[in-house]
Amino acid sequence: MINKIIEFSLKHRLLTIFWVALISIVGVIAYTELPKDIYPDLNAPLVTIITENPGMAAEDVERLISFPLESLLNGAPHVTRVRSESATGSSVVTVEFEWGTNIYLARQIVASKLELVAARLPLGTIGPTLGPVSSRMGEVFEFAVVGEDISPLELRSIADWTIRYRLQGVPGVSFVVNMGGFVKQFKVYLKPEMLKHYGITIREIKEAIETSNRNFSGGILKKGPQEVLIKGIGRIETIDHIKNIVITSRNNIPVYVKDVAEVRVEGKFRREDASHNGQPAVNVTIEKQYGGDTLTAINNVKKTLKQLAKDLPPNIKIKNYYDQSILILKSLRHVESSIIEGALLIIVVMLFFMWHLRSSLIASLTIPFSILIALVLMAIFKVKLTVMSIGGLAIGIGKTANGSIIMVENIYRVLKEKKGQGSTLLLTEEAAKDVGNYLFSANLIIILVFLPLLSLREIEGAMFKPTAFAVVAALFGSLLLNLTLKPVLCSILLTEKHLKEKRNPITEFLTTRYKIILKKALDHKLILVIGLVALLVIAFVLYGFLGKEFVPPLDEGSILASTVMLPETSLEESIKMGRRVEKIFLSFPEVVSVTRTTGTPEGSEHLHPVNHSHYNIELLPREKRKRGFEELTEAMRQKLDKLPGVAYIFEQPIANKLAEMLTGTEGMLSVKLFGPELEVLNEKIEEIRNVLTTIQGVTDLRIEQTTGIPQLVIKPDRIKLARYGIRVGDLADVVEAALNGLEVTDVYEQNRITSILIRLPEKYRQDEESIKNLLIDAPNGERIPLAQLAEIYRTEGPQTILRENLMRRKLVICNIAHRDIGSFVEEA
Incomplete structure (x- = not known):
């Protein structure tokens, strides 16, 4: 079969050159169209x-x-x-x-x-x-919306209803998450004394607002040959509409909402905050579509933001602080430049050892053409251009050069030795057939070595399959070229006038030295064998001391810091401490910007309590700063250690996203403990933490906080409730509406949706005593303090409960510095 391929190629030389050229053009197109990313698709x-x-x-x-x-x-x-x-x-x-x-x-x-x-x-x-x-790995672009002389409420409204709405329709974008500022809300603050005066309950107010906010239809009115649609408009549109809603009437006088409550426009109760360089901001995170092209999605987002900037008020600015495309392009350029340098070095080596310009150039053509063929195969099988796949191409370059040199050198040798004994075409065919089968076998063996990597599954397969595929594709391309294009080019370019006898001083010198070394080796066979066995033993022993990591760490150009305070810490106190931490990070000359997020945005798939803050620290490019990730974080730790009650951990964004996606935790390493009882889990996890503190290399060690949040428990006394004819559900409705607030309906105002909340003013819920004095209406008209109907006491409860496979879970998380993860885990 191999000989037939060689014969066909030499018989149809023009066709062979044409298909190589065609595939090369397709390869160039494939390179521009292939999705590019830092890692393969690890979603x-x-x-x-x-x-x-x-x-x-x-x-x-x-x-x-x-x-x-x-x-x-x-x-x-x-x-x-x-x-x-x-x-x-x-x-x-x-x-x-x-x-x-x-x-x-x-x-x-x-x-x-x-x-x-x-x-x-x-x-x-x-x-x-x-x-x-999408997934955690899909968070590829983040920016902050900041403004001068604008309220956090209006800033969030612009981010929600202008920016997010435009971005959600951008090709490649799956989801947009906004965090920070205040969400606009109409708040109806009830006046208990007026409710008592008019004899109105919270339920009546709720029903009145709900039923006063609807459009309706009267069907169709037929008028001769025409039809007229009857449309009723009754939805709430302004704050005055809310104030003038009729609840009931007393003595033929209507009672309005404004008679029993104060209606205001305020920010919704929040469990989140964000800032950029110490300035209040709305943080916007873009998640790309599952399996989508990162660069395309980011470019589409940037174009949309550029258009949006023209439509925003002049005092509103969009500041990008995390752009994954920068790291992707920088990493790919670095690997690509390394490939080019390696290819040039191989060509120089070919030139020196073959000592014939035309032969060297023919042999060197395998490198670019085999890469282009590999790119075509990668496009067909949907393999992205990543650091791993381009690394596979780099490995393939060295492998492809060997076969090319053997084929061209053998043809050149035969043409010289049999000069004049036949046509160049026949001699080329003879020389190519001499080594063709051996080249096929050699390439096949190397391909078979990499085939097991293609059978890897799960995260290992997702990571290393592209590398193996790129190597195999490059070898396959080089094999085709060696059996087809190389004989054709040799038959055209290596004519008799180019076959001159030339001494190769480099080969002669190395051959002479090799003969001396070979003779000595043959004279001392036993010593040589013993030496080789000893080297194998030493290599086997040293293998156990090699560091073990899943992937080599990258300097991503940014740092993701996470801080946790005591569980009972309020959002306001977390924000206050967060500003201090921001100032510390901004004091480093390598830092460009710091964006903080605290808590969890509404509807988010990542739950973080209000005592938990994240800081995305944008750094200067690596070539413009002296300190790398490890040196910088070590200096930052020294300053953060001076803050009381703050635990922290440092990561890089992509590493953090990968860890959270796979394990649901932060940090380089986590220890999970499972069990049904929280008390036992808390006790045992402390023991594990104490053990880890003694191991060399551990940093940022902390237990994931899940307990210790203060609770004020209201436990209804059913006997007392029965005495007054009050049901538990009635009591619960009053407590929830009065203290927590009750969203009753939504107001649609010019492409914006604003909810209406009813609750008691802050003075009726500002402390424990106020809650105890909350008055509950009984069916007979009496108003009884909550403390007389329920037991009210303080306790502590879990802040967050983590579960995995139907069991409760506790975590210890940490980073490892100045040693590899493998040895740390083995020692632990």
Whole structure:
């Protein structure tokens, strides 16, 4: 078969050159069109389920929401692991599927299961809803929206209803998450004394507002040959409409909302905050579509933002601080330049050893053409251009050069030795056939060596398959070229006038030295064999001392810092401490900007309590700063250690996203402890932490905070409630509406949606005593203090409850410095 290929190529030389040229052109096009990224597609098939029940305690969220969802999904087809986070008012359940599972099939499986449990969730539950078709690795672009002389409420409104709406329609964008500022809300602050005066309940106000906010239809009015649609407009449009809603009438006099409440436009109660360089901001995170091209998505976002900037008020600015395309292009350029340098070096070596310009140039053509053929194959099999796949091409370059030199050198030798004994074409065919089968066997052996890598699965397969594929594709391309193009070019370019006898001083010199070394080796066979065996033993022993990492660390050009304060810390105190931390980071000359986010945005698939802050630290390019990631973070640790009650961890953005996607945790290393009892878990996890502190190399060690949040428990006394004819549900409705607030309906105002909340003013809920004195209406008209109807006491409860595969989980997370992860884990 190999000889037939050679014969066909030499018989159709023009056709051979044409197909090589055609494939090369397609390869150039493929290079420009192939998706480019820093790593291969490491998006695990994950589906997140987001469920909210505002104000519900973490234990109740776990028991009533997270656990039923986990139980239902744990045995679903292709599911490998189910984990959940239950926090105050929020549940996030993450369902992991087998690698290779189609993401849309996975979502369909989850959606079909949710239908079975949705109706059984507690009253007031929002959702469950599926998270975006993306993953943590999909967060590829982030920017801050800042403004001068503008309120945080208006800043957030612009970010929500102008910026986010435009970005959600951008090709390649899956989801846009806004965080920071205040979400606009109409707040109806009830006046208890006026409610008592008019004898109006909270439920009546709720029903009045709900029923006063609807459009309606009167059908169609026929008028001769025409039809007229009857349209009723009754939706609330302004704050005055809310104030003038009629609740009831007393003595034929209407009672309006404004008579029993004060209506104001304020910010919604929030569990989040954001800032940029110490200035209040709205942080915007762009998630690309699952499996989409990162560079294309980012370029589309940048174009849209450039257009948006013209439409925004002049005092509103958009400041990009995380752009993954910069790192991708920089890393790919670095690898590509290394390939070019290596290729040039190989060509120079060919020239010196072959000592014939035409032969060297013919042999060297294998390098670019085999890479172009590999690019065509990568495009056909949808292999992205990443550091791993381009690294595979770099490996392939060295392998491809060997066969090319053998083929061209043998043809050149035969043409010289048999000069005049036949035509150049026949002699070329003879020489090519001499080595063709051996080249095929040699290439096949190398390809077979890399084939096992193509059978890897899960994260290992996703990471290393592109490398193996690129090597195999380059070798396959070089084999085709050596059997086709090289004989054709030799038959055309190596004519008799180019076959001159020339001494090769380099080859002669090396041959002479090699003969001397070979003779000595043959004279001392036993010593040589013993030496080689000793080297093998030494190499085997030293292998055990080599550091072990999954992927080599990159300097990504930015740092992601995370700080955690005591569980009872309020949002305001976290913001105050966050500003101090920002100033520390900004004091480093290598830092360009610092963007802080605290807490969790509404509807997010990442739950972080208000005592948890993240800092995206943008750095100068590596060539413009003296200190790298490790040196900088070490200096930052020294300053952060001076802050009381602050635990921290430093990572890089892509490393953090990869860790959170695969394990649900931060840090380079995490230790998971499972068990049913939180008290036992808390005790044992402390023991594990104490052990880890003694191991060399551990840094940023901390236990993931899940306990210790203060709670004020209201436990109704059923006997006392029965005495006054009050049901538990009636008491619960009053407490929830008065203290937590109750969103009753939405106002649609010029492409914006604003909710209406009813609740008591702050003075009625500012402390424990005020809550105890909250008056509850009885059916007989009496108003009884809450303290007389329920037991009210303080306790502590979990802040967040983590679960995995139907069991509670505790975590110790840490980073490792100045040593490899493998040896650290082995010692631990």
